[in-house]
Amino acid sequence: MNKTIILDDRPERKKSHISDSVIKQLEECTSLSIVTGESINSDNIEVSFDRYSLLAIHKSWLDNKGLTNKIVDYCKRNRKYLIIFSGGIGQSLLLDNYMRLNVNSASFYTDRLPLFIEKYASNNATAPLLEFLYGEGWRLPILMECRNYLWHGVYDDKYESEEAIINHLNSIFHKQSDRYSISDMNNMIYNEILKTKSV
Amino acid sequence: MRVLVLHNNNLPSFLLWDKEEKDISFVSKVISLPQTDIPDFDSFVCETLAFLKEEVYDAIILPYNTTNNPIEYTGLRIVAHLRLTSQWNCLTTPILLLGPDTSSEILQFCEFGSIIGSFNIFTMTINTEVAVVKMLKWIESCHSNDKTITTESFEYQDFLSRMKNLSAPANYSTHHSLANEWAIMRWNEMITMPVTLPNHEFENMLYYKYLRVLYSFSQNMKKWKKEHKNIETIENIPKGKKLVLIDDEWEKGWSQIISHIAESSGFSFTSCEIKKEWDRDEMINQVKHFIDNTDSDCYLLDLRLHDTDFDSDYLKREKKKLSGYAILDYIKQNNIANPVVIFSASNKVWNFKNTVFKEENVINYVLKETPESALSAEESYLLFIDFVNALRTCFVLSDLKLFANKQKELSVFYPDIKSLNETIHLLLLDKNEKNNSIYKACLMNLMTFLEEYIKDRYQLQIKGEGSTRSLILVEKNKKNNIVGDVTGHVFVSRELKSDSKYPIITGSYYTATSTEAISTFSELEDNDFGVLLSVLYIKYGVNPSCINNHFIPLKNLRNKVSHESGKVDISYQAFFDFYFKIIVPIIEQDYKLSNQ
Numbered sequence: 001m002n003k004t005i006i007l008d009d010r011p012e013r014k015k016s017h018i019s020d021s022v023i024k025q026l027e028e029c030t031s032l033s034i035v036t037g038e039s040i041n042s043d044n045i046e047v048s049f050d051r052y053s054l055l056a057i058h059k060s061w062l063d064n065k066g067l068t069n070k071i072v073d074y075c076k077r078n079r080k081y082l083i084i085f086s087g088g089i090g091q092s093l094l095l096d097n098y099m100r101l102n103v104n105s106a107s108f109y110t111d112r113l114p115l116f117i118e119k120y121a122s123n124n125a126t127a128p129l130l131e132f133l134y135g136e137g138w139r140l141p142i143l144m145e146c147r148n149y150l151w152h153g154v155y156d157d158k159y160e161s162e163e164a165i166i167n168h169l170n171s172i173f174h175k176q177s178d179r180y181s182i183s184d185m186n187n188m189i190y191n192e193i194l195k196t197k198s199v
Numbered sequence: 200m201r202v203l204v205l206h207n208n209n210l211p212s213f214l215l216w217d218k219e220e221k222d223i224s225f226v227s228k229v230i231s232l233p234q235t236d237i238p239d240f241d242s243f244v245c246e247t248l249a250f251l252k253e254e255v256y257d258a259i260i261l262p263y264n265t266t267n268n269p270i271e272y273t274g275l276r277i278v279a280h281l282r283l284t285s286q287w288n289c290l291t292t293p294i295l296l297l298g299p300d301t302s303s304e305i306l307q308f309c310e311f312g313s314i315i316g317s318f319n320i321f322t323m324t325i326n327t328e329v330a331v332v333k334m335l336k337w338i339e340s341c342h343s344n345d346k347t348i349t350t351e352s353f354e355y356q357d358f359l360s361r362m363k364n365l366s367a368p369a370n371y372s373t374h375h376s377l378a379n380e381w382a383i384m385r386w387n388e389m390i391t392m393p394v395t396l397p398n399h400e401f402e403n404m405l406y407y408k409y410l411r412v413l414y415s416f417s418q419n420m421k422k423w424k425k426e427h428k429n430i431e432t433i434e435n436i437p438k439g440k441k442l443v444l445i446d447d448e449w450e451k452g453w454s455q456i457i458s459h460i461a462e463s464s465g466f467s468f469t470s471c472e473i474k475k476e477w478d479r480d481e482m483i484n485q486v487k488h489f490i491d492n493t494d495s496d497c498y499l500l501d502l503r504l505h506d507t508d509f510d511s512d513y514l515k516r517e518k519k520k521l522s523g524y525a526i527l528d529y530i531k532q533n534n535i536a537n538p539v540v541i542f543s544a545s546n547k548v549w550n551f552k553n554t555v556f557k558e559e560n561v562i563n564y565v566l567k568e569t570p571e572s573a574l575s576a577e578e579s580y581l582l583f584i585d586f587v588n589a590l591r592t593c594f595v596l597s598d599l600k601l602f603a604n605k606q607k608e609l610s611v612f613y614p615d616i617k618s619l620n621e622t623i624h625l626l627l628l629d630k631n632e633k634n635n636s637i638y639k640a641c642l643m644n645l646m647t648f649l650e651e652y653i654k655d656r657y658q659l660q661i662k663g664e665g666s667t668r669s670l671i672l673v674e675k676n677k678k679n680n681i682v683g684d685v686t687g688h689v690f691v692s693r694e695l696k697s698d699s700k701y702p703i704i705t706g707s708y709y710t711a712t713s714t715e716a717i718s719t720f721s722e723l724e725d726n727d728f729g730v731l732l733s734v735l736y737i738k739y740g741v742n743p744s745c746i747n748n749h750f751i752p753l754k755n756l757r758n759k760v761s762h763e764s765g766k767v768d769i770s771y772q773a774f775f776d777f778y779f780k781i782i783v784p785i786i787e788q789d790y791k792l793s794n795q
Contacts, residue, residue, distance in 0.1 A: 010510075012510040090405060091241065091271065091405075093232070093240060094266070094267055094271070095267065096234075097267065098268075104366075141269055144269035144270060147299050148209060148264070148269055150299075151298065151324075152209055152210055152211050153211060154211070
């Protein structure tokens, strides 16, 4: 089971965004630990976080403890998903190949958070942070990114060639195509948009 | 034509390097987020594009997105920054957005996606060099950077209207900070010599930039400043006054601005240096400690001093009130006359106008304007004038602290004197507006106290007849009760003014050896005025000029206004002098406090 930890140094904060019933649902998630960070040993974060594969941490705790880079590095090294949330974040950013998300508190504490945590626990999420943000339309950013590569034709470590993109798309959509045109991509994006609940 | 190309290696390769092509000079800049830390995109953009303050381009090319996730549309966010940051000289520069994205995608996923339809913003899905160069040539010929367009032009206002869906910060705390920084910025813009403010986190925020342009002071700021010169210099501030600021946002700029105003106006200023890392109880204790050790003639007090004040559930559950109210209580417990002005960005202060603020004798409240209040320069100025007026009132009324302290001291020995606290409350309530009813109530409170105090203890007695007739001042309920012979010492003069039924009385004291002619004065009679004068002169030895200046005018006024309506035309200082120069010496003599 994939375990999640939410570390918010001010537990009251979530009440501005979600109702008591959603908070109760969160508290009932067996795969979720909700902590304020008081018991976390800054010198040995592994002890506190090793058993979780998704860490959601409020930015103020990281700032106050001076642990931002340490936690970001730790998550990168150990292939853990990291969500950093704060009221001061104006622009959501997906980083580190969709492994890290910076998001506003209002976009983090939403009614669908308990459902997401349950789904993540059941190992059914292919790209958890994309699913967290876009629900059923989680393939949309991947499609748009691939289309961009095909459009500008500049390849890098992520997609070394057009073939890499085709393979990636085939694997996600369970297809056997040997070519994707911009027009094909536009149609696929359009269909994916219809599945997207909200962004 | 000089063209700036901003990208994250996600444009066709011919645009990724500096080059010259058909009289077009392409300057390439990579916009790539740092790998560590928590990048705030807006701050990152501001840091990365700071070079635009020094460089000018004829056009800018960029993709719709500069990060991994195309749906973030960070390229459009950069466009919004370019248009909203006046220092970058890009308010009208033609911008060409390149990418395969369709209009419907942009409009669906970017809350301000419609800016692609605003002036001098062009889009292209074709990715060939020929097409891009052709497009740039067309832009150069038809849509060159039009310097006549200002932020007030239709074209720019149309762009602003397309930004209207830009999300505001999500939580109250952030909004509170934003409002504070907004008000700080407005105050600083109004003063003649703006101070250097600390770097504000929010100055980089796109939302803040948008509001700043949307609600900016008019272009006529210079003209406005000519009409409102040196507003930071507040004239006629009494000497030696001290202002104290209690505000958790003190270091965001309030301290610097108010310090500048204090220096220009001649009063001293101190900030209570509240630290954000303090928990609620520690913060309240630290502020109380500060108050105990800092004298002030005006406390400028914010109501939300701690993050928990933004959490209504916490306040309800813990049965706490806003931390600012706890501090207000403490200030007033220390001295009921401590002048307090509430300094808040919360509209909720209006709710307390007629309740808490009245109970606590708050002098006034000054609203820190919020962006959404969309005030004009003149309206912002009126809020500043509220601050100036509140300050003046506090500095005048701060002497009441001495009154309150003396009351506290005397009431230990003579508890009945507490009835005079009413005057303190009334004068605080009056806020130096000289309300006739309030002044009348103060006059009655003070004079009635003195009259009752004296008449309960002393009386005049006539002894003898004819040539042996004399008027003696005696103490009631005592055996050897003669205080002194009034005959030949205390005289009165009565002058009936045409506009009043009641005579203006003047009293004088003469020593037994005085040879001065007493033409208009007559011997004192056994009446109310006579008792009071005799007691003051003979029993307490109050200086005659002190009686003439500080007792007799008030007594005359009291007689007049208690029987007929009329203006209580005296100064606030007259009450103060009456208390300290007439009442206090009497109580101190009787209770021998002056010798203790």
